[in-house]
Amino acid sequence: MGRWEPNARGRLAQAAIELYGERGFDRTTVAEIAARAGLTERTFFRHYSDKREVLFAGSEAMAERLVAAVAAAPGSAPPLATVAVALEEVGAAIQESRGRDFARARRSIIVSNPELQERELIKLASWAGTLAGALRDRGVDETTATLAAQTGVAVFHVAFGRWVSNDDELDLPALIRDSLTILSALTAAVDQSAAVA
Amino acid sequence: MGRWEPNARGRLAQAAIELYGERGFDRTTVAEIAARAGLTERTFFRHYSDKREVLFAGSEAMAERLVAAVAAAPGSAPPLATVAVALEEVGAAIQESRGRDFARARRSIIVSNPELQERELIKLASWAGTLAGALRDRGVDETTATLAAQTGVAVFHVAFGRWVSNDDELDLPALIRDSLTILSALTAAVDQSAAVA
DNA sequence: AAAGTCATGTCAGCTGCTGTCATCAGTACT
DNA sequence: AGTACTGATGACAGCAGCTGACATGACTTT
Numbered sequence: 001m002g003r004w005e006p007n008a009r010g011r012l013a014q015a016a017i018e019l020y021g022e023r024g025f026d027r028t029t030v031a032e033i034a035a036r037a038g039l040t041e042r043t044f045f046r047h048y049s050d051k052r053e054v055l056f057a058g059s060e061a062m063a064e065r066l067v068a069a070v071a072a073a074p075g076s077a078p079p080l081a082t083v084a085v086a087l088e089e090v091g092a093a094i095q096e097s098r099g100r101d102f103a104r105a106r107r108s109i110i111v112s113n114p115e116l117q118e119r120e121l122i123k124l125a126s127w128a129g130t131l132a133g134a135l136r137d138r139g140v141d142e143t144t145a146t147l148a149a150q151t152g153v154a155v156f157h158v159a160f161g162r163w164v165s166n167d168d169e170l171d172l173p174a175l176i177r178d179s180l181t182i183l184s185a186l187t188a189a190v191d192q193s194a195a196v197a
Numbered sequence: 198m199g200r201w202e203p204n205a206r207g208r209l210a211q212a213a214i215e216l217y218g219e220r221g222f223d224r225t226t227v228a229e230i231a232a233r234a235g236l237t238e239r240t241f242f243r244h245y246s247d248k249r250e251v252l253f254a255g256s257e258a259m260a261e262r263l264v265a266a267v268a269a270a271p272g273s274a275p276p277l278a279t280v281a282v283a284l285e286e287v288g289a290a291i292q293e294s295r296g297r298d299f300a301r302a303r304r305s306i307i308v309s310n311p312e313l314q315e316r317e318l319i320k321l322a323s324w325a326g327t328l329a330g331a332l333r334d335r336g337v338d339e340t341t342a343t344l345a346a347q348t349g350v351a352v353f354h355v356a357f358g359r360w361v362s363n364d365d366e367l368d369l370p371a372l373i374r375d376s377l378t379i380l381s382a383l384t385a386a387v388d389q390s391a392a393v394a
Numbered sequence: 395a396a397a398g399t400c401a402t403g404t405c406a407g408c409t410g411c412t413g414t415c416a417t418c419a420g421t422a423c424t
Numbered sequence: 425a426g427t428a429c430t431g432a433t434g435a436c437a438g439c440a441g442c443t444g445a446c447a448t449g450a451c452t453t454t
Contacts, residue, residue, distance in 0.1 A: 003401080003402080003449065003450045003451080004401070004402065004450095008401080008402085029439090029440065029441085030440080030441070030442085031440085039402075039403090040402075040403060040404080041441090041442090042402080042403070042404080042405095042442095042443090043401080043402060043403075045441085045442065045443080046401080046402080049442095050441075050442075051441070051442095077390065078383065078386035078387055078389075078390050079383060079386075080383040080384060080386065080387050081386070081387045081390055081391070084387070114319070117319060117322070118315040118316065118318065118319045119315065121315065121318040121319055121322055122311070122314060122315045122318055125314070125318055143355065143359060143376070143379060144379060144383070146355050146358070147351070147352070147355050147376060147379055147380055147383065148383055150351035150354060150355060151348055151351050151352075151380060151383070153351075154344070154347035154348050154350075154351045155344070155348075157347060158340065158343050158344050158347060161343070162340060179340070179344060180384075180387065182340060182341060182344055183344055183348060183384060184384040184385075184387065184388050186275065186276060186277040186341065186344065186345050186348070187277060187377075187380060187381045187384045187385070188381075188384070188385070189275035189276075189277065189278070190275055190277045190278045190281070190377065190381065191381050192275075193274065193275050193278055194278070200417095200418065200419045200420080200432080200433080201419090201432075201433065205432080205433085226408090226409065226410085227409080227410065227411085228409085236433080236434090237433075237434060237435080238410090238411090239411095239412090239433080239434070239435080239436095240432080240433060240434075242410090242411065242412080243432080243433080246411095247410075247411075248410070248411090
């Protein structure tokens, strides 16, 4: 038995998410979060670098999965397919670990606040950077790697939006594959119209 | 002759950019910016909603150009091609109005600060949202529109990075076209490998 | 038992940002 | 000419996010 109640970090996260849901993100102060968790404001900042971080913890772990998945892909696989497979794996992990309802609740907090949207975007951008690095490690050139990574993340973003906002029967990995197929059609159409001109 | 020196907004912008360059973004306070411009802190916030905004003013004007360009495209053009043309136009405008050197200086301030990168990303995301809306107005369905817009912006982002960091002879619109071509090859490769499997 | 560690508490302080009211040149209207 | 209105700025007070520095006390190691 420690001197304090255990799992301070978890209590802070729970308190924060409850409050963000109850009164909105910017109408809850860090002092309130800490109070509900039975801790002090200073301690909050020892666990989370800022007020937003609570909603984005775990994102680095996903980034590591992305790297591992890219490294595990067969060398012959084309870059964008490799990226897609890695993102499908992460999609499956997200789907299983927390489920669509949690994602929806979290999303509704995020969309109502620009600061949080910024953080969401930088998380995705960081994934793109990670993926691009992993591709470069496989010998893909800089521009191609960046392009494949960014495009893959854009596809993921679209698929995630569909997964959260619709009640499709489709699961997240399937939506990622589907979105990538749509993208293929889009680029093919550009090529065709360019060839005609 | 007004009661005050003219062009307060411009003086604030210049003072801010100078200071960001001299001592870094987070080591300059708003009070210092205001003092150098001969104004007060409060007045700074009347012209710019926050400290970062100085570096991103004018982005909404570009968004309007995007909408206009999409609306002006022939109805028969495929979605992604329409987006690409709009982004090429904005790319040309950026290139002409401020030039590569200014973009480089601005970039070096931004990359050294996460908060600024977030803002840059949200600017791009907002462009994507704008583009998607403009496509929907032309009858493109939701998913396709979002995908084309996000992908287009990703292509722009990559092209912009190449333009700023290399000393290619290529201008920005050409780099956008080139990056889109590379993307086409990437998706085509995915289709091909999927067909084999 | 002495020493070290580790998570937390306490406190002081900076800075970004906002609300509110005062000031006063220029403009328009009478 | 006088008066009222507008619009940009100043002055001031205050909140909240975030940080540095030091204290505390249970648990661990030696």
